[in-house]
Amino acid sequence: MNIQHSQEAFLRAQELIPGGVNSPVRAFKSVGGIPRFIESGEGGYLIDIDGNRYVDYVQSWGPLIFGHRDESIENAVIEAVKHGLSFGAPTQAESELAALIISIYESIEKVRFVSSGTEAVMSAIRLARGFTGRDDIVKFTGCYHGHSDALLVQAGSGAATFGTPSSPGVPADFTKHTLLAEYNNIDSVRKCFIDSPGIACVIIEPIAGNMGLVPADKDFLAQLRALCDEHGALLIFDEVMSGFRACLHGAESMTGTKSDLVTLGKVIGGGMPVGAFGGRREIMACLSPEGGVYQAGTLSGNPVAMAAGLASIRKLRENARVFGILEARAKRLMQGFGDAAAKYNIPLQTDVRGSMFGFFFCDSTVSNFEDALTSDTQRFAKFHAAMLDAGFYFACSQFETGFISTATTDAMIEETIEAANTIFGAL
Ligand code: KE4
DSSP states (O other): OOOHHHHHHHHHHHHHSGGGSSSGGGGOTTTOSOOOOEEEEEBTEEEETTSOEEEESSGGGTTOTTOBTOHHHHHHHHHHHTTOSOOSSOOHHHHHHHHHHHHHOTTOSEEEEESSHHHHHHHHHHHHHHHHOOOEEEEETTOOOOSOGGGOEEOOSTTOOBOEESSTTOOHHHHTTEEEEOTTOHHHHHHHHHHOSOEEEEEEOSEEOSSSSEEOOHHHHHHHHHHHHHHTOEEEEEOTTTBTTTBSSOHHHHHSOOOSEEEEOGGGGBTBSOEEEEEOHHHHTTBTTTSSBOOOOTTTTOHHHHHHHHHHHHHHHHTTTHHHHHHHHHHHHHHHHHHHHHHTTOOOEEEEETTEEEEESSSSOOOSHHHHTTSOHHHHHHHHHHHHHTTEEOOSSTTSOEEOOTTSOHHHHHHHHHHHHHHHHHO
16 A cells, blocks of 8 residues: 555655644554544545555544544534634534433433543532542543543552652652552452542443453443442543544433433544533532632633534434444444354454444453553554555544444455455454
């Protein structure tokens, strides 16, 4: 495959932008090779600047559930642009999208829009601390909640539950209130409540997508809910990735456990920059200007982004059966990968939740980050490079999730499985 223009573009970009990218994962560091510079997207395909076409299983890391250049989303954006790009004043589009999300998520009574998932989570944490008057928070190893300081935390040494910074530039003081627990392990959460003088909130990806796809056990979430209630801590479901990807009505509708706050992003912007956090009225009432918890943003609720989000979410609500269709396609893809792996005795774990799919090159089921780390990342890198050269664009890290869009046809999936049969043989 000729990727000369991407090679040249990547060299140039690296002179201008750190690592040549505006988000680290795009640099292909964990899989090697040259990131493809994209010219355009068309339906289920990405086209790079060398004219190569790829079946796209990343879809901008989740937002594009209707694929690239969906007509109704594109028309809604073009229409909105004709009225202006931004006003820094309220518009009815913000109330429209808020009403739509509130009508779909039972646990969301009020919602505030921001411009990214990171902003949504950072704000929800501050809100939980303001509402409870407590400082400590609990997160889970392997879950990613954006890059705000308090959440860039790795497991502390030994049995310590208090985390340490996972990035230079984050003062230890900023993470000393962040405790770490193990995903799907309720005892590890109980330990946090013992070690902390007061926990404001527990934040979790109820369907984790940032250690690979690792859904939380239903009863674990129920126990988590009970533990938070026992201690007066808020439970936050970070659904920036899983929201409107696993199902229509949120993880709460799949698991039976409701959170006090939900963070959203990606699909609710339809490809434009939108994040959101919402929950019980009494909690949201603490937010400025109603309450004292400050949070703000120049482009929050941007009318063009709202138009894209409205078109995207309206389409999902009007076609809720789409999740069943996308889940069937995801299951077909994972079954095809499983068959190919078995043929060549390659250990492979697969899972699906709605339009989300994940696979690990490891021989035992993955229920937390420690399990995920046993994956063969070298084998994943070979898989990624070979599939890319064959015209199939997968997430460039073993610890990410894949997506099926409405534009990912059955034919594309069969072609992908055929390529996997060849490539697994070479792994
Ligand atoms: P953003 O700030 O990237 O919009 O959202 C942060 C975020 C928060 N919560 C969850 C559960 C998320 O998955 C994310 C962002 N997801 C990554 C993909 N794993 C974005 C891709 C990237 O970092 O470039």
